[in-house]
Amino acid sequence: MSEHFDAIVVGAGPAGNSAALVMAKAGLKVLQIERGETAGAKNVQGAILYADALERLIPEFRDEAPLERHVVEQRVWLLDERSHTGAHYRSDDFNEDRPNRYTILRATFDQWFAAKVREAGALQITDTTVTELVRDEGGRVIGVETDRDGAPLYADVVVLGEGVNGLVGQRAGVRPELDPQHVALAVKETIFLSEEAVQDRFNLDGEDEGVVIEVMGSVSAGMVGTGFLYTNRESISLGVGCLLSDFQETQIPAYVLLDRMKSHPSIAPLIRDGETKEYVAHLIPEGGYDAIPNLSGDGWAIVGDAGQFVNSAHREGSNLAMTTGRLAGETVAALKREGLACNEANLKRYRHALEQSFVMKDLKKYRRLPGVLHGNKHLLTAYPRAISQAMQTFLRVDDVDKRSKERRMMSQFRAARGGWWNVFTDALKMARAWR
Amino acid sequence: MTTSHDAPKPAQRMEERLYKNRYLVDEGRPHVTLRRRAIDSDELKSLVRLCPAGCYTKVERGRVELSLDGCMECGTCRIVCQATGEIEWSYPRGGFGVAFKFG
Ligand SMILES: Cc1cc2nc3c(=O)[nH]c(=O)nc-3n(C[C@H](O)[C@H](O)[C@H](O)COP(=O)(O)OP(=O)(O)OC[C@H]3O[C@@H](n4cnc5c(N)ncnc54)[C@H](O)[C@@H]3O)c2cc1C
Numbered sequence: 001m002s003e004h005f006d007a008i009v010v011g012a013g014p015a016g017n018s019a020a021l022v023m024a025k026a027g028l029k030v031l032q033i034e035r036g037e038t039a040g041a042k043n044v045q046g047a048i049l050y051a052d053a054l055e056r057l058i059p060e061f062r063d064e065a066p067l068e069r070h071v072v073e074q075r076v077w078l079l080d081e082r083s084h085t086g087a088h089y090r091s092d093d094f095n096e097d098r099p100n101r102y103t104i105l106r107a108t109f110d111q112w113f114a115a116k117v118r119e120a121g122a123l124q125i126t127d128t129t130v131t132e133l134v135r136d137e138g139g140r141v142i143g144v145e146t147d148r149d150g151a152p153l154y155a156d157v158v159v160l161g162e163g164v165n166g167l168v169g170q171r172a173g174v175r176p177e178l179d180p181q182h183v184a185l186a187v188k189e190t191i192f193l194s195e196e197a198v199q200d201r202f203n204l205d206g207e208d209e210g211v212v213i214e215v216m217g218s219v220s221a222g223m224v225g226t227g228f229l230y231t232n233r234e235s236i237s238l239g240v241g242c243l244l245s246d247f248q249e250t251q252i253p254a255y256v257l258l259d260r261m262k263s264h265p266s267i268a269p270l271i272r273d274g275e276t277k278e279y280v281a282h283l284i285p286e287g288g289y290d291a292i293p294n295l296s297g298d299g300w301a302i303v304g305d306a307g308q309f310v311n312s313a314h315r316e317g318s319n320l321a322m323t324t325g326r327l328a329g330e331t332v333a334a335l336k337r338e339g340l341a342c343n344e345a346n347l348k349r350y351r352h353a354l355e356q357s358f359v360m361k362d363l364k365k366y367r368r369l370p371g372v373l374h375g376n377k378h379l380l381t382a383y384p385r386a387i388s389q390a391m392q393t394f395l396r397v398d399d400v401d402k403r404s405k406e407r408r409m410m411s412q413f414r415a416a417r418g419g420w421w422n423v424f425t426d427a428l429k430m431a432r433a434w435r
Numbered sequence: 436m437t438t439s440h441d442a443p444k445p446a447q448r449m450e451e452r453l454y455k456n457r458y459l460v461d462e463g464r465p466h467v468t469l470r471r472r473a474i475d476s477d478e479l480k481s482l483v484r485l486c487p488a489g490c491y492t493k494v495e496r497g498r499v500e501l502s503l504d505g506c507m508e509c510g511t512c513r514i515v516c517q518a519t520g521e522i523e524w525s526y527p528r529g530g531f532g533v534a535f536k537f538g
């Protein structure tokens with residue numbers, strides 16, 4: 001029989017790295033397996049990094065991690081075909097010693113994170129795809145098979161941090177097949193500019209300050225989806241994603257949406273003369289609370305995107321991946337310390353820890369949102385257009401008196417939704433989904 | 436809703452879009468293969484538009500052809516055709532396939 005480990009972690013994304021780090025630090029014998037040539041070679045994110053989740057794992061990360069810019073300004077833009085209506089919030093308070101949000105590039109960030117896992121004592125192998133879970137006669141998971149020659153690898157517990165399109169868990173039947181309504185397809189480009197151009201175009205002071213823009217409205221062409229534009233040190237990350245079921249319905253190619261976004265009159269000047277050095281595509285879990293599968297069983301646990309842990313209302317994923325990875329790792333480490341088996345009953349502690357954390361609380365809060373958006377696509381099209389019309393009526397100076405303008409704005413708004421009653425019920429639906 | 440399965444003309448040719456990406460090709464070992472039926476399903480045909488890397492193209496007599504050159508391993512085609520059984524999808528051997536520089 002080949003070597004036996006306390007834990008095998010599948011995947012070196014934020015979820016797998018967090019789980020492996022915590023267990024290795026606790027002195028467990030950990031093997032982590034990643035299919036990419038390096039950690040990060042297969043991974044895509046916008047990418048905003050939320051510091052808190054990482055700081056709980058690596059308090060000194062700000063001194064070491066490859067960070068692009070800390071976020072000093074958040075913009076939210078509602079687009080119609082030719083305009084945007086926006087809310088901007090910038091504060092010098094975000095220029096603090098320990099900023100809360102950063103932009104990153106996942107390929108380099110994940111390599112750094114994985115190196116920290118090795119430093120903590122985990123054995124890490126890349127270039128290796130896990131093909132199957134190995135079970136004993138009783139059905140308990142006892143290890144994994146890989147595409148390398150050789151015997152299976154055994155462990156007391158297998159932590160699946162294999163991401164949204166995770167085949168291992170699915171093949172083993174520990175999690176269900178993905179539903180096109182529960183995933184978004186996102187495409188993204190990394191567009192290079194000079195550092196000065198990034199700073200000038202976004203009114204930034206120095207190489208560390210950054211701006212992030214979330215884009216809604218016509219970017220998604222009536223589908224449930226959003227776009228984003230984030231500033232890196234000398235590049236812009238620009239992307240758009242919509243529910244796969246909506247892409248199936250409209251048959252609009254994702255790259256056509258991306259091209260439209262890039263040529264929008266409000267966005268084109270921000271990326272002008274930039275050089276695209278990469279075009280990527282990836283899925284995002286969007287099913288929310290109700291799509292979360294069973295999270296553990298005899299000898300296995302699921303962390304991160306593989307467990308549908310994304311809060312799409314707030315565009316949070318990597319922090320949920322890190323937090324679920326950390327809590328799963330802490331659960332396993334505690335069981336080991338107490339001399340308890342990693343069986344179905346004992347691993348339930350992981351789910352319990354999640355219920356106590358912001359992860360499940362937030363996902364529960366927004367559990368109705370996917371359904372509401374899915375059934376009410378007009379929320380994403382009618383309002384941006386109506387708001388844009390109203391803004392124009394308001395801003396254009398001509399010989400129409402202000403009271404008439406106000407009346408016109410109101411009637412444009414009402415007409416956009418075919419009557420006030422519809423506006424009222426829309427507001428009610430959104431309020432309930434957000435509650 | 437459109438009924439055509441031809442991909443619309445994008446602002447840029449797919450090869451141009453993908454040529455800066457980095458791939459380590461596992462010669463002779465495609466990680467996605469087609470299990471052909473007598474007639475291609477609508478789901479399979481829809482991949483001409485849905486695959487973000489343009490791996491699926493329509494060839495003569497309306498049949499769909501797969502060329503994995505630009506595949507980014509997103510999994511979209513796997514999910515879309517899960518019910519029809521026309522696609523056999525697995526990850527490339529460790530280390531092969533797309534290798535993102537930025538992600
Ligand atoms: C376009 C886009 C924008 C996003 N923006 C943001 C954002 O701004 N902020 C945010 O917090 N989140 C964002 N997210 C979500 C975030 O990227 C994910 O939630 C996060 O990456 C999940 O981490 P993970 O470790 O669970 O999965 P992943 O990062 O997908 O990692 C899974 C790992 O497992 C490996 N793997 C898979 N199968 C195998 C196998 N069989 N054998 C070996 N290894 C395997 C993969 O190669 C990969 O390294 C975004 C996602 C996308 C696609």
Ligand code: SF4
Nearest residue numbers: 486506507509510512
């Ligand atoms: S995995 Fe994604 S990129 Fe690759 S062929 Fe399928 S749809 Fe296209």
